[in-house]
Amino acid sequence: MKRSGMFRECIDRIPPYVPGKPIEEVERELGLNGVIKMASNENPLGPSQEVRQAVIYALDRVAQYPDANNFYLRDALVAELKVDPGQLLIGNGLDDVNRILAEALFNPDDEVIIPQPTFSQYEIVTRLMGAKPVFVKGDGYRHDLDAMLAAITDRTKMIFICNPNNPTGTIITETELVRFLRRVPASVLVVVDEAYAEFADDPALPNGIRLLQEGFANLVVYHTFSKIHGMAGLRLGYAVAAPELIRETLRIKDPFNVNLIAQAAGVAALNSKIHMKLSKELVQSGKRQFYEELDRLGIGYLPTQANFILIDCGQDSRAIYDFLLHNGIIVRATHSFGLPHCIRVTFGTAEQNDRFFRAFREGMKRLEITA
């Protein structure tokens, strides 16, 4: 098949998304059992009991199409977030939300400011639409907001801020964000992706939805059910933004983009406050465990506000990644983020964290990784 001319030109420029390896694939390929995944920032507790029940009840109705307007889920989100129903764009995961917005908004000449390092989907949807990603290198590992402001031109359509940031776990504080927003022209949209916000313990983390309601009308705030709610496999996420923006964007949404089970599960998840609390506590204790162990080993890491940690292996991380994989522990090598010396590890249960450190210590010895 002749390839040239077949695909849109932008397709060639889209870097492949690098997902964490699935457990089944690693078990099959390496002949292992009991593999654990600490690679994709999932919740090791899984979903709440309420969500499990809702999923089972919803099964009775899967012969029907889901509600295109997400009525009950929208209602539950409105009550939870104190926003107008017209401010919500609900999708098949945040990835879907992100793509719908890009499809609705990005023209080929538009510029989209993307900090580095960060979540790769921002670049992927930008390139998909033939818009131009404008990368702004971080200040150390944090977003460099001043450099991002300096990168704004009259072609800038959108700016992405990931808060807490994937893969660094760093945050932009409320003071920093407000100062930034005051300087961004009102015509430029600012996405604040709060996929990991529920795990943060730093009170300086801003609440994007509050800032939107207080008058920063160019904000678009992302949330997902994949992380604290333990529903990554069900696919559910949403954006909150100005009603005019959502109204126009909804015109191109696939009518049934959110499946019936995910809608029912989402309502139950919003009512699962105890599960959310336990999930956050598990992350906090995992974080303490990692800080203590890494300090004892003298290994560098970034203090984190998310449910994962970026560890600096001090040498190319491929070898330690492979060593961990062969010991049944999937982590994320961060080469695709431009951090070839790091791994990103999702906090697991205490036992999983112990297992990680047993393998990690052994790997350090074998690979002569020194602090």
Ligand SMILES: Cc1ncc(COP(=O)(O)O)c(C=O)c1O
């Ligand atoms: C920062 C960030 N945003 C969005 C997503 C995608 O979330 P979802 O599972 O809702 O598509 C992820 C997933 O890892 C993420 O890290």
